[in-house]
Amino acid sequence: MTLQEEIQNGESRTLEYKATLPPESQKWIKTIVAFANGAGGKFVLGVNNQREFVGLAKSVDLFELKDNIADTIGQMCEPQIMFDITAEMVGDAQLLIVNVFPGNATPYFIKSLGKENGTFIRLGATTRNADWTALEELSNRGRHVYYDEFACPSVKVEDEDIKYLCKDFSERAERKITRKDLENLNLIIGNKKDTATNAYAILLGKHDYTSRIQCARFRGTERVDFLDKKEYEGPLCEQIDEAYKFVLNYLSMAVEIDGIVHKEKYELPHKAIRELIINAVIHRNYQISSSVQVAVYDDRVEISSPGTIYGSLTLEEAMEGRSSIRNKTLARTLEKIDMLEGWGSGLKRIFSQCEEYGIPYPVFVEIGDMLRVSFYRPSYKNIGDKSAIKQGIGDKSAIKQDIGDKSAINYKEKILEYLEEHAEARTQEISLYIGLKLSRTKDYLSELVEEGNIIANGANKNRTYSLKK
Secondary structure: OOHHHHHHOOOEOOEEEEOOOOOOHHHHHHHHHHHHHOOOEEEEEOEOOOOOEOOOOOOOOHHHHHHHHHHHHHHHEEOOOOEEEEEEEEOOEEEEEEEEOOOOOOOOEEHHHHHHHHEEEEEOOEEEEOOHHHHHHHHHHHOOOOHHHOEOOOOOOOHHHHHHHHHHHHHHHOOOOOHHHHHHOOOEEOOOOOEEEHHHHHHHOOOOOOOOEEEEEEOOOOOOOEEEEEEEOOOHHHHHHHHHHHHHHHOOEEEEEEOOEEEEEEOOOHHHHHHHHHHHHHHOOOOOOOOEEEEEOOOEEEEEEEOOOOOOOOHHHHHOOOOOOOOHHHHHHHHHOOOOOOOOOHHHHHHHHHHHHOOOOOEEEEEOOEEEEEEEOOOHHHOOOHHHOOOOOOOHHHOOOEOOOHHHOOHHHHHHHHHHHOOOEOHHHHHHHHOOOHHHHHHHHHHHHHOOOEEEEOOHHHOEEEEOO
């Protein structure tokens, strides 16, 4: 994505822009610190709040401005932040870009404010003071340690719990898991007296009251009217099982025609649902006093997990298969018992299953300090009166559809829906929304233009699309 495209998409976790450099250094140095504590980012001068490329005044000495920015970062920040500064022309506008690299020595902070008050993080398009949970996680990252491997002295290691974990893990892995395996996985720290780790406590459901999964079925498409709700506590693997069953209980069954055989299957790929729930509990921040939430609406399944994408990883990189593990011991344990396959491959499998079903990919969004995944139900668009959906628990006969033909998914309709909510949109934005590759998205856009439903504005990489009025 070009810089122009990034700016047209608005400020984000890795982008901030200003028309001019604020005279008070602390107003902009906070963002530099936040970028270094996260996935890096670009601080661009010469762009106003309306995303217009106004450029720097011709009277500005670029070399002097570069030196001033570099000296300010060097003098005000600790540890040393890595960055470079470049100039770029966009049309007649002169821009200056401070490209901040993600750091390995977190937390980075403003020296005059001290570590506790001077550490900043990026949440969406805003820069905020790091609270104690964020500060502790940054400290752990800087020391290359993980919260789930720390000792949890409040939980005792008891024979009954060891037997439960070994039995449950052996059944799931279909091979014998012993106490020694638990020690090798770092669930138990062996010394004169066995000590539990946070991972051990989480797996047993003894870590914290908020280490649970909350499930709900809502009427309609808003989080207002409960039809059913459950809270699952106790051992983590059982929480995953129950949350998974809860979702399936409310999914419609679809009829797939394979030759002369009619097969019933869920409207959404059930393996992908399970994978998303597992990802939520593996990658969540267990120091945030909030629970994983799984919500089923008429139009979607929504899974919310406390904590943003971990470390220096961006959402785009995660979608491409890169991985950054927040809870290393939990991930290793679930991989050992075959609940989790290779790190970083989960999203690729989910996307592959969506392609097999002929449905859009789930939509991933960072909202504050939470990651939310929305998996849209293909049955929803086939219902004339959404209020008429049968709401009986477990009544999967409420909706039937034939998904044997993948072309039944109306991508053109989804594009038009998106453009109804956005005055203009680029191909990449539309591609992400409908869950198709850019090449296929371009084909559908071309057809809609030819049919007279939408208008193409501009040319080549600056092209946008809008509804024909």
